Amino acid sequence: MTDASIRAEAEQLKEQANAAFQACKFSHARELYTRAIELDGSNPVYWANRAFTNVKLEEYGTAIMDATKAIELDRKYVKGYYRRGAAYLALGKFKEGLKDLRQVCKIVPKDPDAMRKIRECENAIKKLRFEEAVASDERRSVAGTIDYSAFVVEDSYTGARIQGQHLDLAFVKQMMQDFKDEKRLHKRYAYQIMREALDLLSSLPSLVEVTIPDKCHITVCGDIHGQYYDLLNIFEMNGLPSNENPYLFNGDFVDRGSFSVEVILTLFAFKCLYPQGIYLARGNHESQSMNKIYGFDGEVKAKYFSDVMPEYFSEIFCALPLAHVLNSKVFVVHGGLFSTDNVKLSDIRAIDRFKQPPDEGLMCEMLWSDPHPGLGRQPSKRGVGLSFGSDVTEKFLEQNNLDLVVRSHEVKPEGYEQEHKGKLITVFSAPNYCDQIGNKGAFVRFVAPHMKPEFTTFKDVPHPSVKPMAYAPQAYASSFGF
Known part of the structure:
Protein backbone atom coordinates (compact mmCIF):
# COMPACT_ATOMS: atom_id res chain seq x y z
CA MET A 1 0.00 0.00 0.00
CA THR A 2 1.15 3.55 -0.72
CA ASP A 3 1.38 6.20 1.99
CA ALA A 4 -1.63 7.93 0.46
CA SER A 5 -3.74 4.77 0.52
CA ILE A 6 -2.74 4.08 4.15
CA ARG A 7 -3.78 7.59 5.17
CA ALA A 8 -7.05 7.21 3.25
CA GLU A 9 -7.82 3.95 5.07
CA ALA A 10 -7.01 5.58 8.41
CA GLU A 11 -9.37 8.46 7.60
CA GLN A 12 -12.10 6.00 6.72
CA LEU A 13 -11.63 4.26 10.07
CA LYS A 14 -11.80 7.63 11.82
CA GLU A 15 -15.11 8.43 10.14
CA GLN A 16 -16.48 5.04 11.17
CA ALA A 17 -15.26 5.67 14.71
CA ASN A 18 -16.92 9.09 14.75
CA ALA A 19 -20.21 7.48 13.73
CA ALA A 20 -19.86 4.85 16.46
CA PHE A 21 -19.11 7.59 18.99
CA GLN A 22 -22.22 9.54 17.96
CA ALA A 23 -24.22 6.33 18.42
CA CYS A 24 -22.76 6.04 21.97
CA LYS A 25 -20.92 2.83 21.04
CA PHE A 26 -17.82 4.02 22.79
CA SER A 27 -15.93 0.74 23.08
CA HIS A 28 -16.36 0.10 19.35
CA ALA A 29 -15.35 3.69 18.58
CA ARG A 30 -12.18 3.24 20.59
CA GLU A 31 -11.31 0.08 18.66
CA LEU A 32 -11.71 1.93 15.36
CA TYR A 33 -9.65 4.92 16.50
CA THR A 34 -6.98 2.48 17.64
CA ARG A 35 -6.88 0.89 14.20
CA ALA A 36 -6.57 4.33 12.62
CA ILE A 37 -3.67 5.13 14.97
CA GLU A 38 -1.96 1.85 14.05
CA LEU A 39 -2.09 2.92 10.40
CA ASP A 40 -1.13 6.55 10.94
CA GLY A 41 0.11 7.39 14.42
CA SER A 42 1.26 10.85 13.35
CA ASN A 43 -2.24 12.35 13.16
CA PRO A 44 -3.11 14.16 16.43
CA VAL A 45 -6.83 14.05 15.62
CA TYR A 46 -6.95 10.28 16.07
CA TRP A 47 -5.25 10.49 19.47
CA ALA A 48 -7.47 13.34 20.70
CA ASN A 49 -10.63 11.58 19.51
CA ARG A 50 -9.59 8.38 21.27
CA ALA A 51 -8.85 10.46 24.37
CA PHE A 52 -12.42 11.79 24.41
CA THR A 53 -13.73 8.26 23.91
CA ASN A 54 -11.72 7.17 26.95
CA VAL A 55 -13.25 10.06 28.91
CA LYS A 56 -16.71 8.71 28.03
CA LEU A 57 -15.56 5.25 29.18
CA GLU A 58 -14.30 6.83 32.43
CA GLU A 59 -10.74 5.72 31.69
CA TYR A 60 -9.25 9.07 32.53
CA GLY A 61 -5.64 7.96 32.96
CA THR A 62 -5.60 6.53 29.45
CA ALA A 63 -7.35 9.65 28.15
CA ILE A 64 -4.60 11.84 29.59
CA MET A 65 -1.93 9.74 27.87
CA ASP A 66 -3.73 9.90 24.51
CA ALA A 67 -4.30 13.63 24.74
CA THR A 68 -0.68 14.16 25.73
CA LYS A 69 0.39 12.28 22.59
CA ALA A 70 -1.84 14.53 20.47
CA ILE A 71 -0.19 17.59 22.03
CA GLU A 72 3.28 16.19 21.38
CA LEU A 73 2.37 15.79 17.72
CA ASP A 74 0.96 19.32 17.45
CA ARG A 75 1.67 21.83 20.20
CA LYS A 76 -1.09 24.11 18.91
CA TYR A 77 -3.77 21.44 18.60
CA VAL A 78 -6.57 22.85 20.77
CA LYS A 79 -8.53 19.64 21.20
CA GLY A 80 -5.50 17.90 22.68
CA TYR A 81 -5.38 20.39 25.56
CA TYR A 82 -9.16 20.42 25.80
CA ARG A 83 -9.44 16.63 26.09
CA ARG A 84 -6.62 16.39 28.60
CA GLY A 85 -8.15 19.20 30.62
CA ALA A 86 -11.48 17.35 30.67
CA ALA A 87 -9.78 14.18 31.90
CA TYR A 88 -8.00 16.08 34.67
CA LEU A 89 -11.29 17.71 35.70
CA ALA A 90 -12.94 14.29 35.83
CA LEU A 91 -10.33 13.22 38.38
CA GLY A 92 -10.75 16.39 40.42
CA LYS A 93 -7.25 17.55 39.45
CA PHE A 94 -8.28 21.16 39.04
CA LYS A 95 -4.82 22.72 38.85
CA GLU A 96 -3.74 20.47 35.96
CA GLY A 97 -7.07 20.96 34.20
CA LEU A 98 -6.83 24.72 34.64
CA LYS A 99 -3.37 24.78 33.08
CA ASP A 100 -4.59 22.98 29.95
CA LEU A 101 -7.70 25.14 29.60
CA ARG A 102 -5.62 28.29 29.89
CA GLN A 103 -3.50 26.95 27.07
CA VAL A 104 -6.67 26.57 24.99
CA CYS A 105 -7.44 30.24 25.58
CA LYS A 106 -3.92 31.21 24.52
CA ILE A 107 -4.36 29.38 21.23
CA VAL A 108 -7.99 30.42 20.71
CA PRO A 109 -8.45 33.68 22.63
CA LYS A 110 -11.84 34.27 24.28
CA ASP A 111 -13.13 30.75 23.59
CA PRO A 112 -16.36 30.90 25.65
CA ASP A 113 -16.44 27.25 26.68
CA ALA A 114 -12.82 27.22 27.82
CA MET A 115 -13.29 30.52 29.67
CA ARG A 116 -16.31 29.12 31.51
CA LYS A 117 -14.38 26.00 32.50
CA ILE A 118 -11.47 28.17 33.68
CA ARG A 119 -13.81 30.05 36.01
CA GLU A 120 -15.14 26.74 37.39
CA CYS A 121 -11.60 25.49 37.99
CA GLU A 122 -10.50 28.72 39.64
CA ASN A 123 -13.52 28.69 41.94
CA ALA A 124 -12.92 25.04 42.85
CA ILE A 125 -9.26 25.71 43.65
CA LYS A 126 -10.16 28.74 45.79
CA LYS A 127 -12.69 26.69 47.71
CA LEU A 128 -10.21 23.84 48.27
CA ARG A 129 -7.59 26.29 49.53
CA PHE A 130 -10.13 27.87 51.87
CA GLU A 131 -11.18 24.49 53.22
CA GLU A 132 -7.54 23.56 53.79
CA ALA A 133 -6.92 26.86 55.59
CA VAL A 134 -9.78 26.40 58.04
CA ALA A 135 -9.29 22.66 58.51
CA SER A 136 -8.21 21.42 61.92
CA ASP A 137 -7.04 18.10 63.24
CA GLU A 138 -10.41 17.60 64.91
CA ARG A 139 -13.25 16.43 62.70
CA ARG A 140 -16.17 18.81 62.69
CA SER A 141 -19.48 16.99 62.86
CA VAL A 142 -22.16 18.63 60.76
CA ALA A 143 -24.67 16.12 62.12
Whole structure:
Protein backbone atom coordinates (compact mmCIF):
# COMPACT_ATOMS: atom_id res chain seq x y z
CA MET A 1 0.00 0.00 0.00
CA THR A 2 1.15 3.55 -0.72
CA ASP A 3 1.38 6.20 1.99
CA ALA A 4 -1.63 7.93 0.46
CA SER A 5 -3.74 4.77 0.52
CA ILE A 6 -2.74 4.08 4.15
CA ARG A 7 -3.78 7.59 5.17
CA ALA A 8 -7.05 7.21 3.25
CA GLU A 9 -7.82 3.95 5.07
CA ALA A 10 -7.01 5.58 8.41
CA GLU A 11 -9.37 8.46 7.60
CA GLN A 12 -12.10 6.00 6.72
CA LEU A 13 -11.63 4.26 10.07
CA LYS A 14 -11.80 7.63 11.82
CA GLU A 15 -15.11 8.43 10.14
CA GLN A 16 -16.48 5.04 11.17
CA ALA A 17 -15.26 5.67 14.71
CA ASN A 18 -16.92 9.09 14.75
CA ALA A 19 -20.21 7.48 13.73
CA ALA A 20 -19.86 4.85 16.46
CA PHE A 21 -19.11 7.59 18.99
CA GLN A 22 -22.22 9.54 17.96
CA ALA A 23 -24.22 6.33 18.42
CA CYS A 24 -22.76 6.04 21.97
CA LYS A 25 -20.92 2.83 21.04
CA PHE A 26 -17.82 4.02 22.79
CA SER A 27 -15.93 0.74 23.08
CA HIS A 28 -16.36 0.10 19.35
CA ALA A 29 -15.35 3.69 18.58
CA ARG A 30 -12.18 3.24 20.59
CA GLU A 31 -11.31 0.08 18.66
CA LEU A 32 -11.71 1.93 15.36
CA TYR A 33 -9.65 4.92 16.50
CA THR A 34 -6.98 2.48 17.64
CA ARG A 35 -6.88 0.89 14.20
CA ALA A 36 -6.57 4.33 12.62
CA ILE A 37 -3.67 5.13 14.97
CA GLU A 38 -1.96 1.85 14.05
CA LEU A 39 -2.09 2.92 10.40
CA ASP A 40 -1.13 6.55 10.94
CA GLY A 41 0.11 7.39 14.42
CA SER A 42 1.26 10.85 13.35
CA ASN A 43 -2.24 12.35 13.16
CA PRO A 44 -3.11 14.16 16.43
CA VAL A 45 -6.83 14.05 15.62
CA TYR A 46 -6.95 10.28 16.07
CA TRP A 47 -5.25 10.49 19.47
CA ALA A 48 -7.47 13.34 20.70
CA ASN A 49 -10.63 11.58 19.51
CA ARG A 50 -9.59 8.38 21.27
CA ALA A 51 -8.85 10.46 24.37
CA PHE A 52 -12.42 11.79 24.41
CA THR A 53 -13.73 8.26 23.91
CA ASN A 54 -11.72 7.17 26.95
CA VAL A 55 -13.25 10.06 28.91
CA LYS A 56 -16.71 8.71 28.03
CA LEU A 57 -15.56 5.25 29.18
CA GLU A 58 -14.30 6.83 32.43
CA GLU A 59 -10.74 5.72 31.69
CA TYR A 60 -9.25 9.07 32.53
CA GLY A 61 -5.64 7.96 32.96
CA THR A 62 -5.60 6.53 29.45
CA ALA A 63 -7.35 9.65 28.15
CA ILE A 64 -4.60 11.84 29.59
CA MET A 65 -1.93 9.74 27.87
CA ASP A 66 -3.73 9.90 24.51
CA ALA A 67 -4.30 13.63 24.74
CA THR A 68 -0.68 14.16 25.73
CA LYS A 69 0.39 12.28 22.59
CA ALA A 70 -1.84 14.53 20.47
CA ILE A 71 -0.19 17.59 22.03
CA GLU A 72 3.28 16.19 21.38
CA LEU A 73 2.37 15.79 17.72
CA ASP A 74 0.96 19.32 17.45
CA ARG A 75 1.67 21.83 20.20
CA LYS A 76 -1.09 24.11 18.91
CA TYR A 77 -3.77 21.44 18.60
CA VAL A 78 -6.57 22.85 20.77
CA LYS A 79 -8.53 19.64 21.20
CA GLY A 80 -5.50 17.90 22.68
CA TYR A 81 -5.38 20.39 25.56
CA TYR A 82 -9.16 20.42 25.80
CA ARG A 83 -9.44 16.63 26.09
CA ARG A 84 -6.62 16.39 28.60
CA GLY A 85 -8.15 19.20 30.62
CA ALA A 86 -11.48 17.35 30.67
CA ALA A 87 -9.78 14.18 31.90
CA TYR A 88 -8.00 16.08 34.67
CA LEU A 89 -11.29 17.71 35.70
CA ALA A 90 -12.94 14.29 35.83
CA LEU A 91 -10.33 13.22 38.38
CA GLY A 92 -10.75 16.39 40.42
CA LYS A 93 -7.25 17.55 39.45
CA PHE A 94 -8.28 21.16 39.04
CA LYS A 95 -4.82 22.72 38.85
CA GLU A 96 -3.74 20.47 35.96
CA GLY A 97 -7.07 20.96 34.20
CA LEU A 98 -6.83 24.72 34.64
CA LYS A 99 -3.37 24.78 33.08
CA ASP A 100 -4.59 22.98 29.95
CA LEU A 101 -7.70 25.14 29.60
CA ARG A 102 -5.62 28.29 29.89
CA GLN A 103 -3.50 26.95 27.07
CA VAL A 104 -6.67 26.57 24.99
CA CYS A 105 -7.44 30.24 25.58
CA LYS A 106 -3.92 31.21 24.52
CA ILE A 107 -4.36 29.38 21.23
CA VAL A 108 -7.99 30.42 20.71
CA PRO A 109 -8.45 33.68 22.63
CA LYS A 110 -11.84 34.27 24.28
CA ASP A 111 -13.13 30.75 23.59
CA PRO A 112 -16.36 30.90 25.65
CA ASP A 113 -16.44 27.25 26.68
CA ALA A 114 -12.82 27.22 27.82
CA MET A 115 -13.29 30.52 29.67
CA ARG A 116 -16.31 29.12 31.51
CA LYS A 117 -14.38 26.00 32.50
CA ILE A 118 -11.47 28.17 33.68
CA ARG A 119 -13.81 30.05 36.01
CA GLU A 120 -15.14 26.74 37.39
CA CYS A 121 -11.60 25.49 37.99
CA GLU A 122 -10.50 28.72 39.64
CA ASN A 123 -13.52 28.69 41.94
CA ALA A 124 -12.92 25.04 42.85
CA ILE A 125 -9.26 25.71 43.65
CA LYS A 126 -10.16 28.74 45.79
CA LYS A 127 -12.69 26.69 47.71
CA LEU A 128 -10.21 23.84 48.27
CA ARG A 129 -7.59 26.29 49.53
CA PHE A 130 -10.13 27.87 51.87
CA GLU A 131 -11.18 24.49 53.22
CA GLU A 132 -7.54 23.56 53.79
CA ALA A 133 -6.92 26.86 55.59
CA VAL A 134 -9.78 26.40 58.04
CA ALA A 135 -9.29 22.66 58.51
CA SER A 136 -8.21 21.42 61.92
CA ASP A 137 -7.04 18.10 63.24
CA GLU A 138 -10.41 17.60 64.91
CA ARG A 139 -13.25 16.43 62.70
CA ARG A 140 -16.17 18.81 62.69
CA SER A 141 -19.48 16.99 62.86
CA VAL A 142 -22.16 18.63 60.76
CA ALA A 143 -24.67 16.12 62.12
CA GLY A 144 -24.09 17.45 65.62
CA THR A 145 -25.31 20.88 64.56
CA ILE A 146 -28.65 19.71 63.11
CA ASP A 147 -31.68 19.01 65.29
CA TYR A 148 -34.22 17.50 62.92
CA SER A 149 -37.02 17.75 65.48
CA ALA A 150 -36.74 21.56 65.35
CA PHE A 151 -37.97 21.67 61.75
CA VAL A 152 -41.66 22.47 61.49
CA VAL A 153 -43.71 20.41 59.04
CA GLU A 154 -46.11 22.82 57.38
CA ASP A 155 -49.82 21.99 57.15
CA SER A 156 -49.51 22.39 53.39
CA TYR A 157 -47.08 19.46 53.18
CA THR A 158 -48.91 16.43 51.71
CA GLY A 159 -46.09 13.91 51.46
CA ALA A 160 -44.98 10.96 53.59
CA ARG A 161 -44.78 11.56 57.35
CA ILE A 162 -42.98 9.65 60.07
CA GLN A 163 -45.46 8.85 62.81
CA GLY A 164 -43.82 8.58 66.21
CA GLN A 165 -40.08 8.33 66.81
CA HIS A 166 -39.04 5.84 64.15
CA LEU A 167 -39.62 4.92 60.52
CA ASP A 168 -42.02 2.16 59.57
CA LEU A 169 -42.63 0.33 56.31
CA ALA A 170 -45.78 2.31 55.52
CA PHE A 171 -43.77 5.55 55.63
CA VAL A 172 -41.00 4.16 53.41
CA LYS A 173 -43.48 2.89 50.83
CA GLN A 174 -45.27 6.24 50.75
CA MET A 175 -41.95 8.06 50.44
CA MET A 176 -40.95 5.85 47.51
CA GLN A 177 -44.24 6.56 45.76
CA ASP A 178 -43.83 10.28 46.39
CA PHE A 179 -40.37 10.13 44.86
CA LYS A 180 -41.75 8.25 41.88
CA ASP A 181 -44.27 11.07 41.46
CA GLU A 182 -41.40 13.61 41.62
CA LYS A 183 -42.38 14.96 45.03
CA ARG A 184 -39.90 16.03 47.70
CA LEU A 185 -39.61 14.53 51.15
CA HIS A 186 -39.84 17.19 53.83
CA LYS A 187 -36.39 18.14 55.11
CA ARG A 188 -37.43 17.27 58.67
CA TYR A 189 -37.86 13.63 57.67
CA ALA A 190 -34.84 13.66 55.37
CA TYR A 191 -32.64 14.79 58.25
CA GLN A 192 -34.17 12.19 60.56
CA ILE A 193 -33.34 9.41 58.09
CA MET A 194 -29.82 10.79 57.71
CA ARG A 195 -29.27 10.98 61.49
CA GLU A 196 -30.42 7.40 62.08
CA ALA A 197 -28.39 6.12 59.12
CA LEU A 198 -25.26 7.88 60.39
CA ASP A 199 -25.63 6.35 63.85
CA LEU A 200 -26.08 2.86 62.41
CA LEU A 201 -23.24 3.07 59.91
CA SER A 202 -20.81 4.65 62.37
CA SER A 203 -21.21 1.68 64.69
CA LEU A 204 -20.03 -0.77 62.01
CA PRO A 205 -16.46 -1.91 61.34
CA SER A 206 -14.65 -1.05 58.09
CA LEU A 207 -15.06 -4.69 57.05
CA VAL A 208 -18.50 -6.12 57.80
CA GLU A 209 -18.95 -9.88 58.06
CA VAL A 210 -22.42 -11.04 57.02
CA THR A 211 -23.85 -14.43 57.95
CA ILE A 212 -26.52 -15.94 55.70
CA PRO A 213 -28.25 -18.96 57.26
CA ASP A 214 -28.63 -22.16 55.23
CA LYS A 215 -31.31 -21.98 52.53
CA CYS A 216 -31.45 -18.20 52.92
CA HIS A 217 -30.07 -15.72 50.41
CA ILE A 218 -28.64 -12.26 49.85
CA THR A 219 -28.77 -10.10 46.69
CA VAL A 220 -25.74 -8.03 45.68
CA CYS A 221 -26.29 -4.94 43.51
CA GLY A 222 -23.63 -2.82 41.85
CA ASP A 223 -23.61 0.87 40.92
CA ILE A 224 -27.00 2.64 40.89
CA HIS A 225 -25.69 6.15 40.12
CA GLY A 226 -28.85 8.09 40.80
CA GLN A 227 -31.06 5.98 38.51
CA TYR A 228 -33.98 5.85 40.93
CA TYR A 229 -36.52 4.37 38.55
CA ASP A 230 -34.18 1.48 37.78
CA LEU A 231 -33.77 0.94 41.53
CA LEU A 232 -37.55 0.68 41.82
CA ASN A 233 -37.45 -1.87 39.00
CA ILE A 234 -34.93 -3.98 40.94
CA PHE A 235 -37.29 -3.97 43.92
CA GLU A 236 -40.20 -4.84 41.63
CA MET A 237 -38.32 -7.86 40.26
CA ASN A 238 -36.61 -9.04 43.43
CA GLY A 239 -38.75 -7.73 46.29
CA LEU A 240 -38.19 -4.95 48.82
CA PRO A 241 -35.31 -5.22 51.27
CA SER A 242 -36.21 -6.97 54.52
CA ASN A 243 -34.61 -9.28 57.05
CA GLU A 244 -35.89 -12.19 54.94
CA ASN A 245 -34.80 -10.61 51.65
CA PRO A 246 -31.50 -8.85 52.39
CA TYR A 247 -29.51 -6.75 49.91
CA LEU A 248 -25.97 -5.50 49.67
CA PHE A 249 -25.57 -2.35 47.58
CA ASN A 250 -21.93 -2.13 46.59
CA GLY A 251 -21.28 1.62 46.31
CA ASP A 252 -21.78 4.46 43.84
CA PHE A 253 -25.37 5.16 44.85
CA VAL A 254 -25.15 8.79 43.70
CA ASP A 255 -23.76 11.06 40.96
CA ARG A 256 -24.25 10.99 37.19
CA GLY A 257 -27.96 10.17 37.35
CA SER A 258 -30.18 13.07 38.43
CA PHE A 259 -32.33 11.21 40.98
CA SER A 260 -29.51 10.58 43.44
CA VAL A 261 -31.32 12.20 46.38
CA GLU A 262 -34.21 9.80 45.91
CA VAL A 263 -31.86 6.82 45.66
CA ILE A 264 -29.80 7.59 48.74
CA LEU A 265 -32.74 8.49 50.99
CA THR A 266 -34.52 5.29 49.97
CA LEU A 267 -31.46 3.14 50.70
CA PHE A 268 -30.82 4.92 54.01
CA ALA A 269 -34.48 4.55 54.99
CA PHE A 270 -34.36 0.80 54.45
CA LYS A 271 -31.11 0.65 56.42
CA CYS A 272 -32.89 2.35 59.32
CA LEU A 273 -35.89 0.05 58.99
CA TYR A 274 -33.96 -3.23 58.60
CA PRO A 275 -30.33 -2.90 59.79
CA GLN A 276 -29.70 -6.57 58.89
CA GLY A 277 -31.89 -6.38 55.79
CA ILE A 278 -29.70 -4.04 53.77
CA TYR A 279 -25.94 -3.49 53.72
CA LEU A 280 -24.26 -0.49 52.12
CA ALA A 281 -20.64 -0.20 50.97
CA ARG A 282 -18.73 2.91 50.00
CA GLY A 283 -17.86 3.55 46.37
CA ASN A 284 -15.48 6.06 44.84
CA HIS A 285 -18.44 8.40 44.21
CA GLU A 286 -19.28 8.61 47.90
CA SER A 287 -16.78 11.43 48.27
CA GLN A 288 -16.87 15.23 48.30
CA SER A 289 -14.69 15.73 45.24
CA MET A 290 -16.74 13.40 43.04
CA ASN A 291 -20.05 14.80 44.32
CA LYS A 292 -19.04 18.35 43.40
CA ILE A 293 -18.11 17.30 39.86
CA TYR A 294 -20.75 14.72 38.99
CA GLY A 295 -23.93 16.33 40.25
CA PHE A 296 -24.92 15.05 43.69
CA ASP A 297 -23.76 18.18 45.51
CA GLY A 298 -25.70 20.40 43.12
CA GLU A 299 -28.76 18.14 43.22
CA VAL A 300 -28.99 18.27 47.02
CA LYS A 301 -28.68 22.05 47.00
CA ALA A 302 -31.29 22.38 44.25
CA LYS A 303 -33.82 20.11 45.93
CA TYR A 304 -33.34 21.24 49.54
CA PHE A 305 -31.93 24.79 49.17
CA SER A 306 -29.22 23.95 51.68
CA ASP A 307 -25.44 24.24 51.72
CA VAL A 308 -25.29 22.20 54.91
CA MET A 309 -27.09 19.09 53.70
CA PRO A 310 -24.39 18.09 51.16
CA GLU A 311 -21.83 18.26 54.00
CA TYR A 312 -24.12 16.10 56.12
CA PHE A 313 -24.31 13.48 53.36
CA SER A 314 -20.54 13.62 53.03
CA GLU A 315 -20.18 12.88 56.74
CA ILE A 316 -22.46 9.86 56.39
CA PHE A 317 -20.52 8.64 53.35
CA CYS A 318 -17.36 8.63 55.46
CA ALA A 319 -19.11 6.20 57.82
CA LEU A 320 -19.92 3.67 55.08
CA PRO A 321 -18.03 0.37 55.44
CA LEU A 322 -15.41 -0.36 52.79
CA ALA A 323 -16.07 -4.06 52.22
CA HIS A 324 -18.16 -7.07 53.23
CA VAL A 325 -17.48 -10.78 53.58
CA LEU A 326 -20.42 -13.13 53.02
CA ASN A 327 -20.33 -16.39 54.98
CA SER A 328 -16.53 -16.29 55.11
CA LYS A 329 -16.47 -17.09 51.38
CA VAL A 330 -17.29 -14.05 49.24
CA PHE A 331 -15.35 -10.78 49.47
CA VAL A 332 -17.40 -7.81 48.21
CA VAL A 333 -15.71 -4.47 47.51
CA HIS A 334 -16.57 -1.61 45.19
CA GLY A 335 -13.36 -1.29 43.19
CA GLY A 336 -10.80 -4.00 43.62
CA LEU A 337 -7.59 -5.30 45.10
CA PHE A 338 -4.23 -4.00 46.12
CA SER A 339 -0.82 -2.83 44.95
CA THR A 340 0.93 -5.16 47.40
CA ASP A 341 0.56 -8.82 48.28
CA ASN A 342 -0.17 -10.15 51.73
CA VAL A 343 -3.10 -7.83 52.46
CA LYS A 344 -5.18 -9.58 55.09
CA LEU A 345 -8.77 -9.03 56.12
CA SER A 346 -7.41 -7.79 59.44
CA ASP A 347 -5.62 -4.98 57.56
CA ILE A 348 -8.94 -3.91 56.05
CA ARG A 349 -10.65 -3.97 59.43
CA ALA A 350 -7.93 -1.67 60.76
CA ILE A 351 -8.47 1.06 58.12
CA ASP A 352 -9.62 4.41 59.51
CA ARG A 353 -12.36 5.08 56.95
CA PHE A 354 -13.87 8.19 58.56
CA LYS A 355 -12.34 10.62 56.09
CA GLN A 356 -12.32 11.60 52.44
CA PRO A 357 -10.65 8.93 50.30
CA PRO A 358 -6.88 9.41 49.99
CA ASP A 359 -5.05 9.35 46.66
CA GLU A 360 -3.16 6.15 47.50
CA GLY A 361 -3.12 3.26 49.91
CA LEU A 362 -5.51 0.42 50.72
CA MET A 363 -8.66 2.54 50.98
CA CYS A 364 -8.00 4.27 47.66
CA GLU A 365 -7.33 0.96 45.91
CA MET A 366 -10.49 -0.65 47.31
CA LEU A 367 -12.57 2.18 45.84
CA TRP A 368 -10.79 2.70 42.49
CA SER A 369 -8.94 -0.39 41.23
CA ASP A 370 -10.01 -2.56 38.27
CA PRO A 371 -9.10 -6.05 37.05
CA HIS A 372 -7.29 -6.77 33.80
CA PRO A 373 -7.26 -10.12 31.95
CA GLY A 374 -3.52 -10.80 32.25
CA LEU A 375 -1.14 -11.34 35.14
CA GLY A 376 0.49 -8.97 37.58
CA ARG A 377 -0.24 -5.32 38.18
CA GLN A 378 -0.44 -2.42 35.76
CA PRO A 379 -1.05 1.33 36.03
CA SER A 380 -4.73 2.20 36.27
CA LYS A 381 -6.54 3.21 33.10
CA ARG A 382 -8.49 5.62 35.35
CA GLY A 383 -5.44 7.42 36.66
CA VAL A 384 -6.24 6.36 40.25
CA GLY A 385 -5.72 2.99 41.91
CA LEU A 386 -4.30 0.16 39.82
CA SER A 387 -5.17 -2.63 37.43
CA PHE A 388 -4.67 -6.15 38.82
CA GLY A 389 -4.42 -9.55 37.15
CA SER A 390 -5.82 -12.99 37.89
CA ASP A 391 -2.76 -14.04 39.91
CA VAL A 392 -3.36 -11.11 42.28
CA THR A 393 -6.96 -12.23 42.76
CA GLU A 394 -6.00 -15.87 43.33
CA LYS A 395 -3.32 -14.98 45.88
CA PHE A 396 -5.64 -12.67 47.84
CA LEU A 397 -8.34 -15.34 47.99
CA GLU A 398 -5.88 -18.05 49.00
CA GLN A 399 -4.27 -15.97 51.75
CA ASN A 400 -7.64 -15.07 53.23
CA ASN A 401 -9.32 -18.46 52.77
CA LEU A 402 -11.99 -17.02 50.46
CA ASP A 403 -13.64 -18.35 47.30
CA LEU A 404 -14.69 -15.30 45.29
CA VAL A 405 -14.28 -11.54 44.82
CA VAL A 406 -17.37 -9.52 43.82
CA ARG A 407 -16.84 -5.92 42.78
CA SER A 408 -18.65 -3.22 40.78
CA HIS A 409 -17.25 0.08 39.46
CA GLU A 410 -17.34 -0.77 35.72
CA VAL A 411 -20.09 -0.78 33.11
CA LYS A 412 -20.59 -4.21 31.55
CA PRO A 413 -22.70 -4.84 28.42
CA GLU A 414 -24.69 -7.61 30.12
CA GLY A 415 -24.64 -5.98 33.55
CA TYR A 416 -22.08 -8.44 34.89
CA GLU A 417 -18.92 -10.27 33.87
CA GLN A 418 -17.02 -13.24 35.29
CA GLU A 419 -13.24 -12.98 35.05
CA HIS A 420 -10.04 -14.40 36.49
CA LYS A 421 -11.02 -18.04 35.96
CA GLY A 422 -14.40 -17.42 37.57
CA LYS A 423 -12.84 -16.08 40.78
CA LEU A 424 -13.89 -12.47 40.20
CA ILE A 425 -17.30 -11.03 39.29
CA THR A 426 -18.14 -7.48 38.27
CA VAL A 427 -21.78 -6.48 38.79
CA PHE A 428 -23.22 -3.15 37.58
CA SER A 429 -26.86 -2.26 38.27
CA ALA A 430 -27.41 0.96 36.30
CA PRO A 431 -28.83 -0.09 32.90
CA ASN A 432 -28.35 2.23 29.91
CA TYR A 433 -25.87 4.12 32.05
CA CYS A 434 -26.24 7.89 31.72
CA ASP A 435 -28.99 7.33 29.13
CA GLN A 436 -26.23 6.62 26.62
CA ILE A 437 -24.38 3.33 26.95
CA GLY A 438 -27.14 0.83 26.16
CA ASN A 439 -25.88 -1.74 28.69
CA LYS A 440 -28.07 -4.03 30.73
CA GLY A 441 -28.10 -3.93 34.52
CA ALA A 442 -27.68 -6.97 36.74
CA PHE A 443 -27.77 -8.22 40.31
CA VAL A 444 -26.35 -11.37 41.86
CA ARG A 445 -28.07 -13.65 44.34
CA PHE A 446 -26.15 -15.96 46.69
CA VAL A 447 -27.96 -18.80 48.48
CA ALA A 448 -26.37 -20.42 51.54
CA PRO A 449 -24.63 -22.70 52.13
CA HIS A 450 -23.10 -23.18 48.64
CA MET A 451 -22.94 -19.41 47.89
CA LYS A 452 -22.76 -19.83 44.13
CA PRO A 453 -23.66 -16.73 42.08
CA GLU A 454 -27.06 -16.59 40.35
CA PHE A 455 -27.40 -13.69 37.90
CA THR A 456 -30.43 -11.65 36.89
CA THR A 457 -30.14 -9.09 34.10
CA PHE A 458 -32.59 -6.34 33.20
CA LYS A 459 -33.05 -3.37 30.89
CA ASP A 460 -33.68 0.24 31.81
CA VAL A 461 -37.16 1.59 32.46
CA PRO A 462 -38.58 5.02 31.54
CA HIS A 463 -37.89 7.97 33.80
CA PRO A 464 -38.86 11.66 33.82
CA SER A 465 -37.08 13.76 31.23
CA VAL A 466 -34.24 14.99 33.43
CA LYS A 467 -30.86 14.40 31.83
CA PRO A 468 -27.90 12.83 33.61
CA MET A 469 -25.66 15.36 35.36
CA ALA A 470 -28.44 17.95 35.17
CA TYR A 471 -27.24 19.38 38.49
CA ALA A 472 -23.51 19.24 37.77
CA PRO A 473 -21.57 22.45 37.11
CA GLN A 474 -22.08 23.19 33.44
CA ALA A 475 -18.35 23.27 32.74
CA TYR A 476 -18.00 19.67 33.90
CA ALA A 477 -21.16 18.42 32.24
CA SER A 478 -20.15 19.81 28.88
CA SER A 479 -16.64 18.37 29.28
CA PHE A 480 -18.18 14.91 29.46
CA GLY A 481 -20.57 15.50 26.58
CA PHE A 482 -23.80 16.17 28.52
